[in-house]
Amino acid sequence: SQTIHQWPATLVQPVGSPLSLECTVEGTSNPNLYWYRQAAGRGLQLLFYSVGIGQISSEVPQNLSASRPQDRQFILSSKKLLLSDSGFYLCAWIRQDEQYFGPGTRLTVT
Amino acid sequence: ILNVEQSPQSLHVQEGDSTNFTCSFPSSNFYALHWYRWETAKSPEALFVMTLNGDEKKKGRISATLNTKEGYSYLYIKGSQPEDSATYLCAFRTNAGKSTFGDGTTLTVKP
Numbered sequence: 001s002q003t004i005h006q007w008p009a010t011l012v013q014p015v016g017s018p019l020s021l022e023c024t025v026e027g028t029s030n031p032n033l034y035w036y037r038q039a040a041g042r043g044l045q046l047l048f049y050s051v052g053i054g055q056i057s058s059e060v061p062q063n064l065s066a067s068r069p070q071d072r073q074f075i076l077s078s079k080k081l082l083l084s085d086s087g088f089y090l091c092a093w094i095r096q097d098e099q100y101f102g103p104g105t106r107l108t109v110t
Numbered sequence: 111i112l113n114v115e116q117s118p119q120s121l122h123v124q125e126g127d128s129t130n131f132t133c134s135f136p137s138s139n140f141y142a143l144h145w146y147r148w149e150t151a152k153s154p155e156a157l158f159v160m161t162l163n164g165d166e167k168k169k170g171r172i173s174a175t176l177n178t179k180e181g182y183s184y185l186y187i188k189g190s191q192p193e194d195s196a197t198y199l200c201a202f203r204t205n206a207g208k209s210t211f212g213d214g215t216t217l218t219v220k221p
């Protein structure tokens with residue numbers, strides 16, 4: 001079976017601090033991986049997607065970055081968080097026609 | 111930027127009513143259209159994935175149709191129940207792997 005992990009589940013960080021959110025996938029190889037964010041009162045915004053190791057497509061210009069150091073690992077980072085980075089972050093992957101989501105990380109920037 | 115639009119933004123119906131909402135997407139580079147049921151701050155729950163023009167899918171009281179030539183999909187709920195209350199998201203996936211969501215339609219079913 002396929003499983004997708006995200007951590008941490010919740011995070012409170014001060015403005016200006018760095019960020020690292022990790023997503024790993026089990027039970028598959030070479031998946032398409034995605035980072036989404038739900039900001040308060042809004043839908044899911046695509047931040048980054050990756051079709052392979054080292055291949056990152058950025059959808060929204062901002063102070064976030066993503067990396068894919070291994071086939072089943074996708075990392076979302078920031079050097080300096082902004083208040084507007086607060087939200088619910090979801091990692092997802094696609095296997096064949098199905099898109100699966102991780103449990104999400106609730107980030108609060110104070 | 112791909113425009114995936116959902117309408118209406120919100121919908122309030124009485125228990126037992128049938129309802130439907132729309133997802134509009136680009137008609138080029140189409141690979142698949144996904145529908146999800148979503149409660150805020152949780153992972154979306156997959157309802158349907160549709161890939162062929164003219165597809166119709168059904169799961170219980172919920173069904174969906176797809177028109178890739180004109181770029182729209184409809185989601186129907188027959189005999190709405192309070193437990194159907196949620197946000198319904200569609201996601202448009204291109205043949206390059208990009209998957210973009212609409213902002214969703216929030217359905218509230220009153221008992």
